[in-house]
Amino acid sequence: MKIDSDECALCDICLKFCPENAIIKKRFKIVITDDCTDCKKCLDICPVGAIHTE
Ligand code: SF4
Numbered sequence: 001m002k003i004d005s006d007e008c009a010l011c012d013i014c015l016k017f018c019p020e021n022a023i024i025k026k027r028f029k030i031v032i033t034d035d036c037t038d039c040k041k042c043l044d045i046c047p048v049g050a051i052h053t054e
């Protein structure tokens with residue numbers, strides 16, 4: 001899973017949503033950590049479609 005930082009609007013919705021808390025804010029960017037289990041549940045929740053499979 002990957003977040004395109006050019007598309008991300010920094011709304012923080014995905015941060016609260018991820019059941020594994022694998023989405024974090026790092027130096028003003030939203031990134032997905034190794035805690036991600038690839039469940040793909042976050043794909044549809046981003047309002048601007050910035051979350052992609054790799
Ligand atoms: S795929 Fe699942 S575990 Fe990984 S970041 Fe998205 S919601 Fe979290």
Ligand code: SF4
Pocket residue numbers: 003007008009010011012013014015030045046047048049050051
């Ligand atoms: S839900 Fe989408 S726009 Fe909002 S912080 Fe996450 S990746 Fe960025």
